[in-house]
Amino acid sequence: MGNTLTSRSQDYSQWYNDLILKGGLADYSAVRGCMVIKPYGYGLWENMRDVLDKMFKDTGHQNAYFPLFVPKSLFEAEEKNAEGFAKECAVVTHYRLKTDPDNPGKLIVDPAAKLEEELVVRPTSEAIIWNTYKNWIQSYRDLPLLINQWANVVRWEMRTRLFLRTAEFLWQEGHTAHATKAEALEETTRMLDVYANFAEEYMAMPVIRGVKSVNERFAGAEDTYCIEALMQDGKALQAGTSHFLGQNFAKAFDVKFADKDNKLEYVWATSWGVSTRLIGALVMAHSDDEGLVMPPKLAPLQVVIVPIYNKDAEARQRIDDKAAEIINGLKSKDIRVKYDNDDTNRPGWKFAEYELRGIPVRIALGPRDLDNNQAEVARRDTKEKQAMSLDGLVDNVAQLLVDIQQNMFDRALKFREDKTSKADTWDEFVRLLDEKTGFIYAHWDGTPETEDKIKELTKATIRCIPLNNVQEEGKCILTGNPSTQRVVFARAY
Amino acid sequence: MGNTLTSRSQDYSQWYNDLILKGGLADYSAVRGCMVIKPYGYGLWENMRDVLDKMFKDTGHQNAYFPLFVPKSLFEAEEKNAEGFAKECAVVTHYRLKTDPDNPGKLIVDPAAKLEEELVVRPTSEAIIWNTYKNWIQSYRDLPLLINQWANVVRWEMRTRLFLRTAEFLWQEGHTAHATKAEALEETTRMLDVYANFAEEYMAMPVIRGVKSVNERFAGAEDTYCIEALMQDGKALQAGTSHFLGQNFAKAFDVKFADKDNKLEYVWATSWGVSTRLIGALVMAHSDDEGLVMPPKLAPLQVVIVPIYNKDAEARQRIDDKAAEIINGLKSKDIRVKYDNDDTNRPGWKFAEYELRGIPVRIALGPRDLDNNQAEVARRDTKEKQAMSLDGLVDNVAQLLVDIQQNMFDRALKFREDKTSKADTWDEFVRLLDEKTGFIYAHWDGTPETEDKIKELTKATIRCIPLNNVQEEGKCILTGNPSTQRVVFARAY
Numbered sequence: 003m004g005n006t007l008t009s010r011s012q013d014y015s016q017w018y019n020d021l022i023l024k025g026g027l028a029d030y031s032a033v034r035g036c037m038v039i040k041p042y043g044y045g046l047w048e049n050m051r052d053v054l055d056k057m058f059k060d061t062g063h064q065n066a067y068f069p070l071f072v073p074k075s076l077f078e079a080e081e082k083n084a085e086g087f088a089k090e091c092a093v094v095t096h097y098r099l100k101t102d103p104d105n106p107g108k109l110i111v112d113p114a115a116k117l118e119e120e121l122v123v124r125p126t127s128e129a130i131i132w133n134t135y136k137n138w139i140q141s142y143r144d145l146p147l148l149i150n151q152w153a154n155v156v157r158w159e160m161r162t163r164l165f166l167r168t169a170e171f172l173w174q175e176g177h178t179a180h181a182t183k184a185e186a187l188e189e190t191t192r193m194l195d196v197y198a199n200f201a202e203e204y205m206a207m208p209v210i211r212g213v214k215s216v217n218e219r220f221a222g223a224e225d226t227y228c229i230e231a232l233m234q235d236g237k238a239l240q241a242g243t244s245h246f247l248g249q250n251f252a253k254a255f256d257v258k259f260a261d262k263d264n265k266l267e268y269v270w271a272t273s274w275g276v277s278t279r280l281i282g283a284l285v286m287a288h289s290d291d292e293g294l295v296m297p298p299k300l301a302p303l304q305v306v307i308v309p310i311y312n313k314d315a316e317a318r319q320r321i322d323d324k325a326a327e328i329i330n331g332l333k334s335k336d337i338r339v340k341y342d343n344d345d346t347n348r349p350g351w352k353f354a355e356y357e358l359r360g361i362p363v364r365i366a367l368g369p370r371d372l373d374n375n376q377a378e379v380a381r382r383d384t385k386e387k388q389a390m391s392l393d394g395l396v397d398n399v400a401q402l403l404v405d406i407q408q409n410m411f412d413r414a415l416k417f418r419e420d421k422t423s424k425a426d427t428w429d430e431f432v433r434l435l436d437e438k439t440g441f442i443y444a445h446w447d448g449t450p451e452t453e454d455k456i457k458e459l460t461k462a463t464i465r466c467i468p469l470n471n472v473q474e475e476g477k478c479i480l481t482g483n484p485s486t487q488r489v490v491f492a493r494a495y
Numbered sequence: 496m497g498n499t500l501t502s503r504s505q506d507y508s509q510w511y512n513d514l515i516l517k518g519g520l521a522d523y524s525a526v527r528g529c530m531v532i533k534p535y536g537y538g539l540w541e542n543m544r545d546v547l548d549k550m551f552k553d554t555g556h557q558n559a560y561f562p563l564f565v566p567k568s569l570f571e572a573e574e575k576n577a578e579g580f581a582k583e584c585a586v587v588t589h590y591r592l593k594t595d596p597d598n599p600g601k602l603i604v605d606p607a608a609k610l611e612e613e614l615v616v617r618p619t620s621e622a623i624i625w626n627t628y629k630n631w632i633q634s635y636r637d638l639p640l641l642i643n644q645w646a647n648v649v650r651w652e653m654r655t656r657l658f659l660r661t662a663e664f665l666w667q668e669g670h671t672a673h674a675t676k677a678e679a680l681e682e683t684t685r686m687l688d689v690y691a692n693f694a695e696e697y698m699a700m701p702v703i704r705g706v707k708s709v710n711e712r713f714a715g716a717e718d719t720y721c722i723e724a725l726m727q728d729g730k731a732l733q734a735g736t737s738h739f740l741g742q743n744f745a746k747a748f749d750v751k752f753a754d755k756d757n758k759l760e761y762v763w764a765t766s767w768g769v770s771t772r773l774i775g776a777l778v779m780a781h782s783d784d785e786g787l788v789m790p791p792k793l794a795p796l797q798v799v800i801v802p803i804y805n806k807d808a809e810a811r812q813r814i815d816d817k818a819a820e821i822i823n824g825l826k827s828k829d830i831r832v833k834y835d836n837d838d839t840n841r842p843g844w845k846f847a848e849y850e851l852r853g854i855p856v857r858i859a860l861g862p863r864d865l866d867n868n869q870a871e872v873a874r875r876d877t878k879e880k881q882a883m884s885l886d887g888l889v890d891n892v893a894q895l896l897v898d899i900q901q902n903m904f905d906r907a908l909k910f911r912e913d914k915t916s917k918a919d920t921w922d923e924f925v926r927l928l929d930e931k932t933g934f935i936y937a938h939w940d941g942t943p944e945t946e947d948k949i950k951e952l953t954k955a956t957i958r959c960i961p962l963n964n965v966q967e968e969g970k971c972i973l974t975g976n977p978s979t980q981r982v983v984f985a986r987a988y
Contacts, residue, residue, distance in 0.1 A: 032569055032626050033562045033614065041557035041642065048558065064534035065541065069526045070616075070647055070663050071585075074592070076525055078602045088592040092564075093604050094616065095588045097651040099567070099581040109571045111586050111613055120604055121526065123563075123587065123616075133525050143839070149534065154563055154647065158590040170563050346636070 007358075009291040014235045021285055022164045025294045025359055035162040035169030039278065042359065043165075045302030046281060047172065051152065053204055053300070054174065054276070057196050063148040063176060070154075071121035072130045080254035083128060086221020090158040092123040092169075123156040128222060128247070128273060131177045132255040139179060139269055141260045146189070147179040165282035166239075166495055173277035179269045181259065183248075186270035190246040191469075193274040194227040197242035205280065206297040206410035207231050207287045208418055209241060210441070210490060212466025217450050220273075224248035230465040230490065232418045233286040236439025238465045238492035241283050244274035282495075287414055288383075294360030295382055297410050298403040305332055305339040305399060306361045308352050310368030317369040324392070325367055328377075331396035337403065357382065362406050363399055383410055424488070431479045431491070435462055441492050445485035447478035456480055456491070465490045500851075502784040507728045514778055515657045518787045518851055528655040528662030532771070535852065536658075538795030539774055540665065544645065546697055546793070547667065547769070550689045556641040556669060561623050563647075564614035569622045573747035576621055579714020583651040585616040585662075616649040621715060621740070621766060624670045625748040632672060632762060634753045639682070640672040658775035659732075659988055666770035672762045674752065676741075679763035683739040684962075686767040687720040690735035698773065699790040699903035700724050700780045701911055702734060703934070703983060705959025710943050713766075717741035723958040723983065725911045726779040729932025731958045731985035734776050737767035775988075780907055781876075787853030788875055790903050791896040798825055798832040798892060799854045801845050803861030810862040817885070818860055821870075824889035830896070850875065855899050856892055876903050917981070924972045924984070928955055934985050938978035940971035949973055949984070958983045 007024065008016040022028050027043030039047065055065070071094060078084040098115030102108040124130065131149075138144060152174045159167050176193060180186040194211055201209045209229035219226045223245035231241045252258070252268040261267055288295040298304050307328060309321045325341050332339045342352055349366065356364055366378040377395060380387045383406045390398055421440025425431035434442050446452060446464065456479075457463050467489045476485045500517065501509040515521050520536030532540065548558070564587060571577040591608030595601040617623065624642075631637060645667045652660050669686060673679040687704055694702045702722035712719045716738035724734045745751070745761040754760055781788040791797050800821060802814045818834050825832045835845055842859065849857055859871040870888060873880040876899045883891055914933025918924035927935050939945060939957065949972075950956050960982045969978045 029627065029630070031562045032566055032623065033564045036562035036564060038562065038627050039560040041559045044559045045557070047560075064538070066534045066537045067532040067540075067665065069524050069529035069531065070649065071526045071529060073525055074602060077592075078600070081600055084592075084602060085594075088594070088602055091590070091592050092587045092614070093589045093592065094585045095604065096586040097584070099570075099577075099584050099586065099615070101578075101581070107571070107574055109567060109577060109581055111588065121585070122592070130525065134522065134531050137522070156563065172560065 007291060007293065010234060017291070018282075018286060019164065021289055021294055022282075025285075027281065027285070027294075028164050030164075033169070035159060037164050037168050039172075042302060043281060046284075046296070046300060047278060049300045049302065050200075050204070050280060051174070054196075054200055055152075057200060058150050058174075058176065061192060061196060063150045063178075065151065066149050067151055067153070068127050068130050068134065070124055072124050072127075074120045074122060076129045076133050077122045079129060079133075080222050080251055082250070083126075083222030087125040087157070091125055092156045092158055094121040094123065124153070125155055125157045126273075126275075127151065127153070127155075127175055128177065128251055129255075132251040132257060132271070135177075135179055135269070136255050136257045139257055139259050142181050142262055145179055145181045145259060145269065146185060148176075148189075149178065150174055150176040163282070165278055165285070167279075171278050173275050175273060175275040178272045179252075179257070180272070181261065181267070181270070183270050186248075186272050187246055190225070190227055190244045190272045190274070193272070194229065194242075194244040197244065197274070197276060198229050200276075201229055201231065201241055202411065204297065204299045205284050205287070206299075206407055206414060207241070207283065208411065208415045210466060210468055212468040212471075212490065214243075214466055215450070215453055215464045215489070217453050218463060220245045222247060222250055223273075224250070227469075228466050230441075230492075231283055231287060232421060232440060232492075233283070233495065234417070235286070236421055236493075238441065238494040239279075239283050239286070240465070240494065241280060242274070242276040245272060247271035247273060288410055289360065292385075293358035295410070296360040296362060298362045298407045301360070301362050302338065303340050303359075303361050304337050304403055305363045305365060306352075306356050307339065307341045307365045307367060308349055308356075309341075309343050310349050310366055310371075311345075312369055314369070317372075320372055321367050321369065324372060328365070328395060332399065335396065335400050337400060363402055365399070381406055383413070425479060426476075428479050432460060435460055435491075435493065439493070441465070441490050443488040444479045444491055445476035445487075446489050447481050447483035447485055452478060452480050452483075460493075462491045462493050465492050465494060500784060500786065503727060510784070511775075511779060512657065514782055514787055515775075518778075518853065520774065520778070520787075521657050523657075526662070528652060530657050530661050532665075535795060536774060539777075539789070539793060540771060542793045542795065543697070543773060544667070547689075547693055548645075550693060551643050551667075551669065554685060554689060556643045556671075558645065559642050560644055560646070561620050561627065563617055565617050565620075565623045567613045567615060569626050570615045572622060572626075573715050573744055575743070576619075576715030580618040580650070584618055585649045585651055587614040587616065617646070618648055618650045619766075619768075620644065620646070620648075620668055621670065621744055622748075625744040625750060625764070628670075628672055628762070629748050629750045632750055632752050635674050635755055638672055638674045638752060638762065639678060641669075641682075642671065643667055643669040656775070656988075658771055658778070660772075664771050666768050668766060668768040671765045672745075672750070673765070674754065674760070674763070676763050679741075679765050680739055683718070683720055683737045683765045683767070686765070687722065687735075687737040690737065690767070690769060691722050693769075694722055694724065694734055695904065697790065697792045698777050698780070699792075699900055699907060700734070700776065701904065701908045703959060703961055705961040705964075705983065707736075707959060708943070708946055708957045708982070710946050711956065713738045715740060715743055717743065720962075721959055723934075723985075724776055724780060725914055725933060725985075726776070726988065727910070728779070729914055729986075731934065731987040732772075732776050732779070733958070733987065734773060735767070735769040738765060740764035740766060781903055782853065785878070786851035788903070789853040789855060791855045791900045794853070794855050795831065796833050796852075796854050797830050797896055798856045798858060799845075799849050800832065800834045800858045800860060801842055801849075802834075802836050803842050803859055803864075804838075805862060807862070810865075813865055814860050814862065817865060821858070821888060825892065828889065828893050830893060850878075856895055858892070874899055876906070918972060919969075921972050925953060928953055928984075928986065932986070934958070934983050936981040937972045937984055938969035938980070939982050940974050940976035940978055945971060945973050945976075953986075955984045955986050958985050958987060
């Protein structure tokens with residue numbers, strides 16, 4: 003199967019689709035722009051979710067669940083937010099179907115069951131949540147309110163890509179309420195750090211932490227913080243955002259609290275989210291022409307053991323017994339392992355299949371290996387094979403998983419460093435974008451008009467203004483106007 | 496707060512609502528029939544989900560995720576299923592809002608963005624899933640396909656109740672595909688057993704396992720298996736269902752597989768689900784006039800420690816130190832514990848609050864307790880208090896949690912047994928229903944018409960025909976026609 007994949011150099015976009023579909027992560031569905039997340043892809047999402055959920059709880063958050071639907075009148079209350087999402091809202095207008103009188107066995111929408119007020123399928127939940135918070139927040143004692151929701155959301159995108167941009171996607175959205183601006187700002191960056199740590203430590207994907215320009219800001223936010231990653235085709239991908247919402251939603255939904263002096267004040271807000279898009283990022287950051295490459299910490303399956311049987315039943319039994327012993331050892335270390343002794347497939351087919359699926363470590367066990375007290379251990383990231391002694395195998399495989407995780411991060415970091423440049427002139431900027439791709443640090447005069455113009459001319463956008471950015475005098479690459487810092491440009495997903 | 500609750504005898508229905516709202520499980524929302532699941536309620540759902548998810552995985556199932564929307568033409572493919580759900584479908588007809596030209600700042604549905612084909616918000620996912628399985632199943636080697644989905648679904652119910660019947664609810668739905676009828680039937684009862692074990696071992700709620708009559712069968716199923724529980728007002732509640740779908744969906748979506756002889760056969764199917772409705776069942780099965788009573792195995796918080804401070808700072812420190820020691824001990828046994836040393840509330844207020852929330856064990860620690868090397872330990876189920884020695888306290892509290900779990904089950908079982916009767920005549924049946932309530936075993940002639948008539952006359956329905964039911968000759972309580980077995984009647988939620 004591995005052989006039938008498109009290579010990255012041939013057609014990067016097709017390579018990505020091949021990996022998602024043939025690697026068993028997702029499938030197209032009968033609904034425009036919506037995908038089916040297959041068990042292997044969902045297993046990956048479960049691992050991501052469990053790690054993030056623990057990180058959220060360790061930082062004091064609790065989960066809750068708010069309605070899927072937002073009445074139109076609530077949706078439009080925060081005008082900028084509403085305007086930002088209006089063009090991509092799925093709208094429920096009726097609550098009943100009935101039999102088609104002209105077409106037995108077929109159904110039609112019952113015109114008598116029209117809703118008085120249309121319901122928007124949530125594209126994000128600020129409106130419905132802040133309308134609820136109004137009833138939950140009276141005094142400073144009710145603050146901070148630190149709530150997260152795991153949910154599906156719908157944004158009717160015109161051009162969709164599996165995981166990267168789908169009409170429906172799964173995500174988490176944190177929505178917090180605070181007594182002071184300082185606390186809300188602190189929360190915003192705290193959660194950005196959680197995302198950055200998750201991306202780097204678990205996804206093995208280095209990210210730049212920064213703030214968005216006005217053009218790229220979340221609709222309804224005062225500031226949008228983000229983490230930006232680099233994909234293997236040199237395009238950037240926004241992997242998570244954390245928004246400082248100021249008092250915009252508190253004002254739109256009239257959410258005030260009595261402070262210690264019993265004075266009524268508007269509440270300060272944040273929201274932050276990551277989605278199944280991270281699966282797309284993970285695939286594009288690490289995989290190769292043979293298939294997926296999963297970072298061990300998130301891999302649904304970390305080790306697979308493939309027996310190399312011959313016709314000797316006794317040898318077969320010896321292999322099964324040794325495999326059982328190794329599996330027990332690995333499981334006692336909480337390593338996710340599978341023994342593939344399915345006779346209907348040949349070892350070579352299995353090797354290709356597990357390579358395609360990106361299992362970090364493959365152990366092959368044959369009669370000769372046992373005679374030599376060793377196993378053949380292959381690592382997916384470098385495709386190196388080595389004979390490993392059966393003595394201490396479990397410990398060595400556990401260490402190998404740690405090494406693979408680190409190597410994947412180091413490799414991705416080196417790739418990003420190689421693909422990061424500075425541009426000081428317009429010509430250099432355009433040339434780097436076209437020929438080298440990647441992140442380009444360049445001066446910008448700080449105006450939305452210039453950013454728009456650069457996007458129009460090159461399709462590159464400002465990915466972020468890095469946190470703790472070096473301040474240096476310079477001239478905008480497009481207008482030559484004065485600038486105080488370089489910002490990060492790239493073409494992006 | 497506890498004092499302001501309605502009592503069960505006063506108004507059972509209001510008592511239930513008071514507990515859900517004041518106990519912090521859920522809140523009403525701005526969307527008709529939809530609720531907000533608050534952190535405490537969601538924590539309970541997370542515990543239920545985690546236990547069930549492990550049970551599903553232990554029986555060989557994997558999770559996946561399918562689209563929220565079902566195109567109308569797919570939805571109507573299995574006619575009985577479509578007909579059964581058509582009257583309660585939320586329908587998406589448009590994919591965009593636009594600014595209202597007559598009303599600046601307001602939005603209207605953009606008539607130019609009408610979908611060619613309407614999308615039904617899934618009330619259940621058989622249609623979208625079987626349309627997908629068609630592409631995944633070709634040969635007997637692809638079977639069985641054992642998939643579960645955790646998701647939100649929408650059924651536009653006219654009369655809603657928090658948790659028990661909401662327009663949107665959270666659930667899991669298993670959808671499996673098999674090569675033979677026998678395997679599918681086995682799966683149907685296997686999952687019924689999983690549900691029954693979960694209800695009894697974790698929710699401490701005894702259930703009857705049985706099969707539904709034709710009238711109460713899931714639309715599109717050949718047979719619906721169910722677990723039925725008894726609430727404290729003597730009404731039954733269907734707590735989970737497992738459906739044998741025969742080949743109905745395989746035929747509707749043309750899903751065939753090549754068997755070992757390369758002959759094409761239709762696939763056999765099951766589906767099974769439980770929902771956030773279980774939270775309503777848990778509340779109604781166990782709680783009392785002082786508030787919620789949580790079974791320890793699912794309680795978001797199992798033990799709360801309340802310090803009884805006086806003004807002596809040194810005594811305060813001694814209490815904090817001892818509490819920290821106890822908490823460490825409890826946490827090392829994976830017991831979920833909280834130390835409530837919030838100075839702004841008095842101990843009496845806290846006692847009432849934790850009673851309302853149903854925390855299984857409350858430990859009070861005061862200076863005099865420490866002097867006597869003991870703590871005051873109160874159990875929520877019986878409201879008994881005892882002085883417990885600090886020596887061995889952790890072990891004794893762990894054992895107390897086990898005892899509470901068992902006692903709650905025993906008490907609920909005794910209640911059900913007391914509320915279970917046999918009726919041999921119509922008059923007796925009606926009198927038992929009205930005066931004693933509960934489950935009534937009675938003969939029925941097996942016809943849907945008789946069942947309808949009984950429902951019309953008494954509002955009682957056949958909850959189920961118990962599995963392994965005793966066969967005995969008798970006469971239908973309504974018609975006097977011959978019958979071979981008693982079935983279980985009750986008024987139900």
